[in-house]
Amino acid sequence: MFMIAYGTYFFEMAGVGKPFENSVALVAVGVIAIIINTCIITRFGRRRVFLMTGLTLCAITMLIVAAVYTAAPNAESTKKLIVGISVVYIFSYNGAISSYAWLSGGELPSQHLRSYTFDPRFIRLTESYGYIWVPPCLLAALWVYFFLPEVKGRSLEEIDELFERRLPARQFRGYVCTSRSAIESKMRNASSDEGDEKGPTVQTIERVFGDEKGVAAVVETAMHVA
Secondary structure, X not given: OOOOOOXXXXXXXXXXXXXXXXXXXXXXXXXXXXXXXXXXXXXHOOHHHHHHHHHHHHHHHHHHHHHHHHHOOOOHHHHHHHHHHHHHHHHHHHHHOHHHHHHHHHHOOOHHHHXXXXXXXXXXXXXXXXXXXXXXXXXXXXXXXHHOOOOOOOOHHHHHHHHHOOOOHHHOOOOOOOOHHHHHHHHHHHHHHOOOOOOHHHHHHHHHOOXXXXXXXXXXXXXXHO
């Protein structure tokens, strides 16, 4: 967040051009990135892929900023490069990280840990600042791959079932829920979309759920409706 929420301060400490104008330009680029991202994610999902890609790109850009600032902190070319790399950084962050980081931070951790997730503990710029954040970005990308589940299109009941079954995060996307509450929730949502409070499929669930053989048929129907 130090290049975004504290962009003006960052550019001022780095001695880069006009700090406020540069930060405004970054915000404009960030808005464009969010608009593009919104069009993609609502159609294709893939929260995990976006997070891993964005974190890796942010790590690379911060490493470049740290390296050039260490090599030639007062050179005019360094200042211009920092502005250019900052544009790539905010496009990567807003386009692939910000929306999903806030959603995941609100959906997954316990209440008393949420405030610690988004509060930067230091913002004073030194040449080591970029180096400090490169490893956390790469580690975060690995953590997303192994531990952050994809829950696009899932109801709360389905998410509960997925966690109860202790599935690896990578298997969340393709798993078909079979619990009664999860299937009923999916059917209610489908019936609501069709303007019917209780469609025939929900009634079928109520009739056959006591029969284990009927579960497979209900799941097949649920997938068809979805």
